[in-house]
Amino acid sequence: MDACERGGRTPPRAPEGARACFHDKLALSSFQPAGKSRNGSGAVAGPARAPGISIRERAQGLPDVEFPAGSPRTGERRARRTPDDRHAGVPEPGDAVKVLVTGSAGFIGSHVAMRLLDRGDEVVGVDNLSDYYDVSLKRARLAQFGSRPRCIHVTADLADRGAMESIFAEHRPQRVVHLAAQAGVRYAAENPHVYVSSNVTGFLHVLEGCRHHGVEHLVFASTSSVYGANGAMPFSEHQPAEHPLTLYAATKKANESMAHAYANLFGLACTGLRFFTVYGPWGRPDMALFLFTRAMLAGQPIRLFNHGRHRRSFTYIDDIVDGVVGVLDRPPTGRADWNPLAPDPATSRAPYRLYNIGSGESVELTRYVEVLERCLGLKAQVDSLPLQPGDVPDSHADCSDLEEALGARPRTPIEVGVPRFIEWYRHYHG
Numbered sequence: 001m002d003a004c005e006r007g008g009r010t011p012p013r014a015p016e017g018a019r020a021c022f023h024d025k026l027a028l029s030s031f032q033p034a035g036k037s038r039n040g041s042g043a044v045a046g047p048a049r050a051p052g053i054s055i056r057e058r059a060q061g062l063p064d065v066e067f068p069a070g071s072p073r074t075g076e077r078r079a080r081r082t083p084d085d086r087h088a089g090v091p092e093p094g095d096a097v098k099v100l101v102t103g104s105a106g107f108i109g110s111h112v113a114m115r116l117l118d119r120g121d122e123v124v125g126v127d128n129l130s131d132y133y134d135v136s137l138k139r140a141r142l143a144q145f146g147s148r149p150r151c152i153h154v155t156a157d158l159a160d161r162g163a164m165e166s167i168f169a170e171h172r173p174q175r176v177v178h179l180a181a182q183a184g185v186r187y188a189a190e191n192p193h194v195y196v197s198s199n200v201t202g203f204l205h206v207l208e209g210c211r212h213h214g215v216e217h218l219v220f221a222s223t224s225s226v227y228g229a230n231g232a233m234p235f236s237e238h239q240p241a242e243h244p245l246t247l248y249a250a251t252k253k254a255n256e257s258m259a260h261a262y263a264n265l266f267g268l269a270c271t272g273l274r275f276f277t278v279y280g281p282w283g284r285p286d287m288a289l290f291l292f293t294r295a296m297l298a299g300q301p302i303r304l305f306n307h308g309r310h311r312r313s314f315t316y317i318d319d320i321v322d323g324v325v326g327v328l329d330r331p332p333t334g335r336a337d338w339n340p341l342a343p344d345p346a347t348s349r350a351p352y353r354l355y356n357i358g359s360g361e362s363v364e365l366t367r368y369v370e371v372l373e374r375c376l377g378l379k380a381q382v383d384s385l386p387l388q389p390g391d392v393p394d395s396h397a398d399c400s401d402l403e404e405a406l407g408a409r410p411r412t413p414i415e416v417g418v419p420r421f422i423e424w425y426r427h428y429h430g
């Protein structure tokens with residue numbers, strides 16, 4: 001059977017008229033909650049003005065939006081919660097929580113938000129809809145949530161301190177998944193300030209919100225790029241990663257250090273996830289699979305840096321989401337046996353943990369292209385180029401810690417994941 005046919009699942013559909021209707025939905029309140037109860041009865045709770053929560057959509061001056069109060073169980077938990085409850089551990093099945101997801105209009109954030117909603121959690125999404133890449137794709141991702149209850153989107157910039165304080169104060173999330181960032185390694189050459197504004201100042205505001213509002217667990221995105229000049233493969237969280245090669249990587253390394261400081265000073269449970277090249281439906285237009293697909297379908301050449309000899313742990317989005325959500329349910333505790341004379345970078349006496357999250361298979365870019373060619377039924381015209389400054393030639397994830405923690409690891413092969421992306425791409429672009 002052809003790789004394309006083996007794709008299996010139907011990819012997410014771009015909602016009918018997504019781009020057209022999003023503005024209407026956003027004007028009404030973006031992810032307007034339907035007010036459905038969470039007690040399993042299916043009864044509609046109504047507008048829930050009191051004790052509902054409202055917040056002004058700061059970035060666009062949109063009208064107030066309402067968020068219904070939590071389920072009785074969530075409400076009780078929150079009422080009982082004290083700062084000492086932060087390390088509550090894995091919740092009981094069905095014990096829904098309110099989760100703030102930053103970067104909710106982004107590739108990974110939209111998938112994570114959807115998974116949390118699917119399992120019954122409440123989601124407050126925050127994103128500034130930056131124009132780093134096609135904003136209509138971000139709006140289309142958000143439009144998927146249009147009819148979902150218990151979900152709200154706030155258009156705000158992480159670097160806006162007042163906006164972030166309001167979001168935490170008004171929504172009081174129990175957990176935070178922080179995925180918003182200025183991504184991309186090459187864009188920093190022309191736009192260095194946005195990396196520090198979004199990734200460092202913005203992260204400080206997230207940490208402060210968690211600190212002051214009793215958040216029980218912050219899971220934040222880091223990157224395999226932090227390994228930088230480190231050449232010991234596969235990359236392990238237990239190795240030092242002190243030589244980032246790009247500003248993007250340096251800001252992510254700074255996030256790891258800042259999170260550790262907050263874990264130490266304020267007991268904030270923090271887990272950093274070092275993502276390895278993520279791909280899949282609703283993916284990023286600045287990444288290889290999207291760029292190659294677009295070029296090949298347009299009959300244009302693709303640019304293969306390092307003459308295609310890069311190796312990457314290409315990681316399918318569903319595996320990433322499994323990891324993010326699995327880790328979110330397991331706040332770290334400090335390790336009493338942590339040895340300051342042989343300091344392990346991945347763990348601490350403070351409630352802090354770092355995990356790699358990436359496919360255990362390192363694939364050469366040329367093989368990635370071959371799978372894509374088979375899937376599209378097209379031969380790529382290749383511009384073979386040298387290694388770019390700041391590019392890391394090889395990246396291979398050691399995910400044994402994540403597997404030990406969750407009992408699972410990213411496993412989707414590119415022969416399955418690439419066809420799923422192509423199916424989505426063709427559907428989305430009509």
Ligand SMILES: NC(=O)c1ccc[n+]([C@@H]2O[C@H](COP(=O)([O-])OP(=O)(O)OC[C@H]3O[C@@H](n4cnc5c(N)ncnc54)[C@H](O)[C@@H]3O)[C@@H](O)[C@H]2O)c1
Pocket residue numbers: 102103104105106107108109126127128129130131138156157158159178179180181182183184197198202221222223224274275276277278279284
């Ligand atoms: N996709 C990958 O392969 C990969 C690899 C390593 C790390 N990561 C990290 O994972 C996270 C998610 O990446 P992604 O691929 O979904 O990227 P993405 O660009 O699709 O999503 C990030 C979202 O954050 C938003 N954002 C950016 N700056 C913001 C700000 N100042 N305030 C509010 N929102 C802001 C953007 O509008 C975007 O929607 C990022 O932190 C990224 O650095 C991704």
